[in-house]
Amino acid sequence: MKTKTSLILLAALFGANSLFAQQKKAAGTDQEMNTFINNLMAKMTIDEKIGQLNLPAVGFDVTGPILSEGVDEKIEKGLVGGVFNTFTPQAVRKLQKLAITKSRLKIPLLFGYDVVHGHKTIFTIPLGLSASWDMSLIEKSARIAAREASADGLNWTFSPMVDIARDPRWGRISEGSGEDPYLGSLIAAAMVKGYQTNSLANKDAILACVKHFALYGAAEAGRDYNTTDMSLIRMYNEYLPPYKAAVDAGSETVMVSFNDINGTPATANKWLLTDLLRNQWGFKGFVVSDYTGINELVAHGLGDLKTVSARSLDAGTDMDMVGEGFLTTLKQSLEEKKITQEVIDLACRRILESKYKLGLFADPYKYIDEKRAKTEILSKQNRLDARKIAEASMVLLKNNNQLLPLKKNAKIALIGPLADNKRDMIGNWSAAGDWKQAISVMEGLKNMAPDMNITYAKGANLVDDPAILKQINANGAEITADKKSPEELINDAVAAAKNADIAVVVLGESAIMGGEATSRTNLDLLPNQQALLKAITATGKPVVLVLMNSRPLTLSWEDANVPAILETWFSGTEAGNAIADVLVGNYNPAGKLTATFPHSVGQIPLYYNHKSTGRPYDGQSNEKFKSRYIDSSNEPLYPFGYGLSYTTFSISPIQLSSKTLTEGQGLTATVEVKNTGNFDGEEVVQLYIQDIYGTVTRPVKELKGFKKIFLKKGEAQKVTFTIDAALLKFYNTELKFINEAGDFNVFIGSNSRDVVESQFNFTK
Template identity: 60%
Template sequence: MKLQQNISILLLIVSFTIQAQQNPAREKFVNELMAKMTLDEKIGQLNLPTSGDITTGQANSSNIAKKIEEGKVGGLFNIKSVQKIKEVQKIAIEKSRLKIPLLFGMDVIHGYETTFPIPLGLSSSWNMDLIKRSAQIAAQEASADGINWTFSPMVDISREPRWGRVSEGSGEDPYLGSQIAKAMVQGYQGDDLSKNNTILSCVKHFALYGAPEAGREYNTVDMSRIRMYNDYFPPYKAAVDAGVSSVMASFNEIDGIPATCNKWLMTDVLRKQWGFKGFVVTDYTAIPEMSEHGIGDLQTVSALALKAGIEMDMVGEGFLTTLKKSLDEGKVTLTEINNAVKLILNAKYDLGLFQDPYKYCDLNRAKTEIFTKSNRAEARKIASESMVLLKNKNQLLPLKKSGTIALIGPLADAKENMAGTWSVATKQENSISLLAGMKSVVGTSAKILYAKGSNLDDDAALEERGTMFGKTLHRDSRTKEELLNEALKIAIHSDVIVAALGESAELSGECSSRTNLEIPQTQKELLQALLKTGKPVVLVLFNGRPLVLNQENDTVPAILDVWFAGSEAGLAIADVLFGDENPSGKLTITFPRSLGQVPIYYNHKNTGRPLGNKDGVFEKFKSNYIDERNEPLFPFGYGLSYTTFEYSNLKISSTKISTSQTLKVTVDVVNTGNFDGKEVVQLYIRDLVGSVTRPVRELKGFQKIAIKKGEKQTVTFQITEEDLKFYNSDLQFVAEPGQFEIFVGSNSNAELKTLFELGQ
């Protein structure tokens, strides 16, 4: 045993020589610290329990305190408030032998107490500056409250709207997802982790978590490696390239091996191919859950996880309870344990915790930097840019701030739901409902009448599942008829009806898979009854995923998708409804016509028998449905404005470029409507002939521009060989010579196009 330890220490020194050259001070400090650590203390650094029952003033008597004193805890998560965190950190610093500080993590997913739109909504802004800014504000507030590590961004590509966690990602496209991953990591971590307003970022869920079979949470994922590399890996790699400090493993299996013990994924891809230098943490109890996959008992799966490249065990305590035995039995090596410990200590050093364990425990910051007026103002602005105008017949929107407006629906006065799923730090009582927001924005200029109209769903059990974690809709005990009659009474006395309908906050999110993607039937009946009054109706749609909206699109004159817009939701929605803000959001995930089309996404491959017509006409022996059109209801990149934009004069600098040249693409965009507005100009490319089949088109550039009414802007894109590369059947990242089509426009159905050639 002693010989093995000596050899392992020698290998440890050799394996980190390169890193020592990068940060010699850190290397010296961490090596000296590790030389003092016992095996139990090393394994303890790999243990990440939840905070459990810790409350202010009871940290020393909590269940976790003894383990901290014994050096058996590397970090804690889901403990909120600087007072509690300082108490717990004091245990590690004052009572443990080596005084190694703890990491404190939390699911700061789309804001802290100041909450921004759910990530799917945030992505719909297509505004990287605002997305980065939302992460900066989240880091500012979380760090002021003692948090130094967030389990965000979630960058899983998904074309599966049945899967509830589409709400937590950035949609279906790898290019856009990569830009957002980069912006979020930079927002959280800044340019210097030693500053007290930056925190460690953790990209998740590595990998492929967004493609579960049948859209069911935690389910099996199975795909080819060429699809992994081209469609699903890019956002993870973008986060690594942006310097993300940690990675979270996914629950699903890959090639028959759970990600949490998949050495090809965690070592060959993440570390050897991509050069990741940080540490990898499991998801919640993922190590013991591998036994359910049929991989082995707790000792076996814990050893497999460590050997695969996992450094920190979240809640499972498989490392804590079995690694020592596995080391004695030769199932793991001391080098593997040392490598894992080193990476955890490196992260703590980078955060400056060894220099000042209490750098995130400033009570004054907690009092002055959280949920501030300025942060809330920015959240309101960001939320308004996330909303997508899906329909606006006869320019019903924006509404006038006059007359009588009927606000009806179970989501109209539901402030607890405004922040959406995964808003664990939000104080729901501080959120602004749509009713409160509309009243604030119109003041005394218009009269707002309110009625609930219906419950979320006739099924009380479903409503309870969809309103967990304190996000109640205050279910009304009256009959459907009583609720409807009350709504109709105010509707007939109004000039316009705003119907606030859709999902509740927890009807999407983790473990909220759905087999029905329509608005609940009781709400559909309410909406149709409101339409029968003859009054103009605006549907304000709350949702965390694409919904099937055929009936609504056919019958409702105006539809505004507001997602779940955060703590300032009510004010931001009202800003858009009344025209103080012009909607500029664009969909980042396709909305299907029917559930049977799923998965449906814009960058699909062609078949040998593609449907030739674009009018939905059935053709026998072509790739189409016998009972449905092929195309979606709303395509990727789609979104209207209160103004209109006209595209023209698409030009390229050359019809042929070499691999070393840059192609300049320009297009003119004119605001032809009556409002100033913002437009997301999108560029797509199609590789016409490849050694492997290529998508019908791929997003390769976008710019969000502001144009005043009547004005024209010329938008310029630069295309290089890198933009034309893809992974071939040998998983080589190549650009192949040949012809390419360029499409530019307002969504993935862009019609302006031109052709160029990439030479040898």
């Protein structure tokens, strides 16, 4: 219902002075929006204003223990501002029609959903997307997701998640972009742009919602919903930048996190939501709680529901997701003067403004178009793009003796519980995705290499551990034990491997083992999978390990004993085709890790941009009184930025245009990168800088730039980075964003560990 005729019919239906006719006449300036909202709010009762702050859940699934009740009646009474978990044009039309035809003021609803890495066409999980180091592809994934979601009735996504995460025990590390604030900030901005386009008035634009504000990725012990505790200087330098980048990119909404900050849970933290987000950063949109986040403040110990609801609203939380504490208590708190009319009005205004910017007052059915849904969703082009993006996200961790790529006519044993599996390909947080649409690795290899001689053996159940199986099956894993015993499964796999030239073993996690509420204390491959892998390697046949997982794993044994390892994450709808493309060399892998892989859980948290101690360990001496372990190296198994290729690259020494940098004048750092191998390929050339001396301690290195280049075999290219004074800035203990004169190390390399080095002096 988007034609001129349909808008005229709407105006006739609701009268010449209807909200729809009024916004249709407006040109969209702030002044016109303010006038429109002022006129509307002048007609609203206090109940209707509070109703705009209410976001109940109605639909196909929930992410918490509560499903809202009596929503239809509340919509008719004007007591609902938006709906969570409802999509499809038919379902959305039903609820929007209630608001437009039954409520007194006919205020349209928002429709939100967790479109995290695709809507129906599912992309690689976000941690994998970040491994592409390709902002154009990442933005494209969000753009496609927005097109599909908006065609399916949705106008709001609870994404991007930009939490810096340095603890892979935390299941939600899969939803973000890893450990680095510089890269995370670029990805946050790209995702917001992809969702919202250049104008929310566009029919395929949806509201972005940056989450979880703030510091959620630093939950203690890697346990979901747990407390956080850090200094302000660390917050500003390491954890806050991606949120700010999303706000600066224009994110219309922000979701508040579950954890506490400086002793106050984020949902009721006025310093966070008002002083920082609005006053310092200038955020103009609205803030929504996480699922029942306001109600959970009671368990945090902040008071009863009425108390915490008033406190959350006053702090700057504008919309209550599912809990309905606002709806049931705010009017009484107003009467008791625990909150003011002004704070209710302000929250209501912010939500109405977002609806106005989306054009919902002009056309409340803007996102309801069954014809568009048929052409936009799971289109051939969307699937092709998903495949390309998945390929770019895969990371080659090891490839001894050029075992990969496989010959397309090779005789292989395809082994493992994830080798012919569709259910887990789309990963966690693929809420609207249909795993039946996914391509398995078996299917992908048959598609990409029809002449390949493939023998399949399951080898093991995906999960045998009863405790883990009970937990994940309760949440939809759908894992059933094979009729064969574990020993029989392994024997079948060993026989297949012995009769093949190469064994390709596909192992990892169930998709349900990642995402929200999936913290782990052990990051090894599960014992039954380890037993299978060890049995296959014992045959003496070359082994390729294909990993599917939602977090960094501890792979010390695998790295020492398996000649080739390919990290594929959970690659989405086109997983099998993309993995096959990489395995047979149709695509030369170029992904780079954005989260460090440790040797063991005992090293966590482990990240590249740590600070030096007063007793740093050089990794070689046996001196006791150094910052080191006695039973392990300090170093990671695979560092940040790491990833191999089927070809090899050399990087020349750094050529600096000057050894001195001054304020207002930049210098350049140039290296020559050469493809020294036998394949054409891409390399991500990475720039790191170290502030050697400062008034506060500084990291041993920080990512400050990167360039992804393509080189044909034998080709060389000069890569130049510009370094200016702004690149050297950081927050000091007074939270002033400054740079300081002194000496700096500059590193350029293929990852954070393997670099060439030079030095310059910055003079102010």
